[in-house]
Amino acid sequence: MSNINIGVIGYGYWGPNIVRNFFATQSCTIKMVADGRPERLSALAKIFPSIQGVKDAEDIIGNKEIDAVVIATPVFTHFGLAKRALLNGKHVLIEKPMTSSVAEADELIELAAQKGLTLMADHTFLYTGAVEKMKEIIQTEGIGSPQYFDSSRINLGLFQPDINVLWDLAPHDISILTYLITEEPVSINATGISHTGNEIENIAYLTVNYNSSFVAHFNCSWSSPVKVRQTLIGGDKKMILYNDLEPSEKVRVYDTGYNHKTEEDRTRIMVDYRTGDVSIPKLSTREALAGVAADFVQSIIQKKSPLSNALLGRSVVRILEASQKSIKNQGKEVRIK
Amino acid sequence: MSNINIGVIGYGYWGPNIVRNFFATQSCTIKMVADGRPERLSALAKIFPSIQGVKDAEDIIGNKEIDAVVIATPVFTHFGLAKRALLNGKHVLIEKPMTSSVAEADELIELAAQKGLTLMADHTFLYTGAVEKMKEIIQTEGIGSPQYFDSSRINLGLFQPDINVLWDLAPHDISILTYLITEEPVSINATGISHTGNEIENIAYLTVNYNSSFVAHFNCSWSSPVKVRQTLIGGDKKMILYNDLEPSEKVRVYDTGYNHKTEEDRTRIMVDYRTGDVSIPKLSTREALAGVAADFVQSIIQKKSPLSNALLGRSVVRILEASQKSIKNQGKEVRIK
Amino acid sequence: MSNINIGVIGYGYWGPNIVRNFFATQSCTIKMVADGRPERLSALAKIFPSIQGVKDAEDIIGNKEIDAVVIATPVFTHFGLAKRALLNGKHVLIEKPMTSSVAEADELIELAAQKGLTLMADHTFLYTGAVEKMKEIIQTEGIGSPQYFDSSRINLGLFQPDINVLWDLAPHDISILTYLITEEPVSINATGISHTGNEIENIAYLTVNYNSSFVAHFNCSWSSPVKVRQTLIGGDKKMILYNDLEPSEKVRVYDTGYNHKTEEDRTRIMVDYRTGDVSIPKLSTREALAGVAADFVQSIIQKKSPLSNALLGRSVVRILEASQKSIKNQGKEVRIK
């Protein structure tokens, strides 16, 4: 199969970006786009007259010419659409978060494996120049023993009616965490608050715990007057500041760390600090979604696992699912596996 | 009593600032300073030859000429020194955090009340131009219904050998929270991690819960390559960004907020966003510690309660104490009262 | 005339923005676009199939259906195209800088007046929310007696082959100066350097002198590793910082100023400084070019003078022309009128 025929389900906020990027990707053709809203199909027709617009997603899922579908609809519809697509032999790329639950993710993963189909989650950030560079730094130079991952993603954002702020904003950062740090988390704690009376948190805090002394923390809010998109990643040799709002200097590497030595009397410690140069590497400026599209198409053709594969997508859902449970249980630790 | 004779116990990092500021304060005289380290007493003698240096704190506590003592020693010594001072009829000002436990704070508060003595905690930040201005804004113009207080205080800091990062850094922000927000907290959740193997957390996260939908969160770290001292205070009418590292523009007031209306179908909400002008008020630049000194002296003379009174000091200790319990119980909610 | 038929000459970098904005403007229709490059006409056809693309500008200038032309071609072609268009009875909007010389500008202005046609320069910045707000502040609250205008517009920019960095970058800032400050300049001094050996300066500094003690200064460079787009406007009562790179806080108003009093001994002065609050007004976010388009169309229909009229365009050219003369004369003062 040297050319993949693609159907896109959902042409809302993100859909046009998906269509535009797959359009520019080699070895694939966008054949159809489905959206129930006539005005969205008109918008499609104006820019991409060569693509067939349909109202019903089933027209794509049931179409024999379609090899692969991209699902860009609200989260609660992901599972049903993806399952039917897989059952119809289609490769599937799903918007983040991949599913509403781990159980759903597991069922899709098993189904894709049985059918020999590619199942991929669209964690676009993994394909940015910034994350690519951080992965490279961690893998090659190293940052020493990883110590923490501390992320803030806050702004005056649109209150989602069906998912809370963690499901909305944290998938980006959790996917980055999962990609960069290979250790498996063991539990989480989360707290949050709703200011609208509908029990959908607009501010939430999440701690992810590990067997080692590594820790991850996420601060997410739709209620901040200032926009922050920032993550600190600390190792005992180097530390990274990733500020996604910087136009070009998104990644700063601090040659900074500390060692400690526990004295015989174990309550006494000696900590050696070290601060050094800072470097700001030049980053690739390729559009991340172009990387997603190419990876999806090539993974199908070469029968390889994509970077943003379904297991990574499941890991993100697993933390989100647990966080909801913890918030509803007053921050109680929730074990994950 | 129109002139207060003062003795200072502890001449370490903070002591010289205390001495210098009380020196410049009206209606008081610094008579004695106690420190067990001879080199500290020499340092004192060079700059303030008029002050008597003594090795033993008891020489101050037992001295009849001394009306009031300032305790600037490690936390675990606060209670013993303060108790003896109160028993000897001295007014007492204690460095933050006031005591190691709520029980200790309660005993001191009761003792001070019995003896009719002033007991005060040195929460210096309450006397800064920035906090003064934020209090004024909240009290006069108002920020609407308070929604959140979100604070970060992180840097590559000295690892303390006896107290964790929350006890070290959070008292500043908790005292500001307690001063600005009148609602009483009901519980807390905290998580943290130690990278030195001595069970003293160098990174910790704290959520403070309230009966209303207000929430407070604190992110404290000694392990960050960058220094951050920032707090967001959100109301539904206005929001405040307090950045203590800004040389002169520490407080920014956003004429930003949102209202919501729950539709009949309660899962649906309508949120009205509003963004508007930003204003950066001019702040008083008086040294905060000069305000602490003046408030202590005048509270003694006028028999009034200081701003940073012992009840506020106790509130801070109460949250710190609970946070330790929560961290050791995997982030479990701990009720406070 | 209630609908203006428009032809656009030049579909390079700026042309598509012009077409898009006039497309969305009421009371006008874009009928034709001329560009000699076939690939540019193809690009046009894809997005705007309703617009006729022609290779030769004369097809627009000579077309009786066309009421008005927009000229978005290299500077040295502006005069010829505009003159022929005016002679053919077309209203004309010309990209900045309007012409290559004051003589050319004068000829066009006279011709437009004779023919009763609208002649306008596209100084887009005058229509931004930031400049609109600064004009409003200066006109209503006032900044006191204007003292200086100090602008930096530097980055690692494309070296233009035919015009120097002042002709390329300074028109933005000179148009803002001319719009905000009503006093007429009397002379200029300029210095500059070329690093390419072709005598086209890539770095240049320009001082504009006035009869009063007001002064304006411009720092322009294509050779800076960092991008700066910043102007300080000082009055003796208030000062404004305009940073065009700020995403939303482009204008900051400082309630800062100083008065002076010359003592009898005139070499002695007393200066009273005042620093106060800073305010950051919310700005309109309408696309500036939409304002240009609407102003051009409405100026034609209502026979009124546009904001960015030809006299303002001439004022900008006058300063640029003089600056070139000064640079070539080692920074010598050049009088302007």
Next chain:
Amino acid sequence: MSNINIGVIGYGYWGPNIVRNFFATQSCTIKMVADGRPERLSALAKIFPSIQGVKDAEDIIGNKEIDAVVIATPVFTHFGLAKRALLNGKHVLIEKPMTSSVAEADELIELAAQKGLTLMADHTFLYTGAVEKMKEIIQTEGIGSPQYFDSSRINLGLFQPDINVLWDLAPHDISILTYLITEEPVSINATGISHTGNEIENIAYLTVNYNSSFVAHFNCSWSSPVKVRQTLIGGDKKMILYNDLEPSEKVRVYDTGYNHKTEEDRTRIMVDYRTGDVSIPKLSTREALAGVAADFVQSIIQKKSPLSNALLGRSVVRILEASQKSIKNQGKEVRIK
């Protein structure tokens, strides 16, 4: 001579810093300080009881025990004091700017040479970690062919009654320029404005011209609502941003540059841009004035030339003197030698 006895003339704003730093410098002893104001001598006595305070500078200049004098008085007094000190066989360190004219500088330099005495200007910035690092970068890695030096030093500053803003602020940046760039300047242009009616400019702009295509520019103001202390230094291989207000990241090195090739048709050029990584080197944090003191003392002892020697001090005065002439001649180019 293994211990240098030092007298300091002038104990105003900068004097206490000088005394403190020489106090901590090896191989020297501060014996006397002269200041005509009794309150300044009291201030001295409180902190440094071991130093003899005198009212009259001549008591130092005429004292046989004194080996070296430091002159920290208003500029117009530098020459007279330094000359008498040299005539009395004292080594001399003079605050920046060294003298009021090149003629004065020349006379002092000649006198010092005749007498075999050390004559040094206190250009403190040369001893900062930032300038030290920039010198090292330029000397070792190189920045390619130097292209420009562009400096801004503006704030709401104290209006000096006797010297203009260039004489007050530019010596810092001109000394850095002179230290870093070895090519000799050939002429300058300067413009400026006075807002106080006393003909002492509070805003001024200075261009320094060279035989090569290198250029330097200085923007100095006492009238800015914001404080800026920033210099860009461009080479065709690397560029440096030096921001003195950054607490620790004062120097950023951009691996950015451009080459050009003039085509046969000399008006056509091809410019190759290159942007790359940015690095922020760790800087020495030694107090700069400690470096000045050590260099002065060691230069005397070892009979070597200090970094901030009198020739460098003369170069700075030469540019300042010429700038004044240019400002008074409407920006006309003034040759220097």
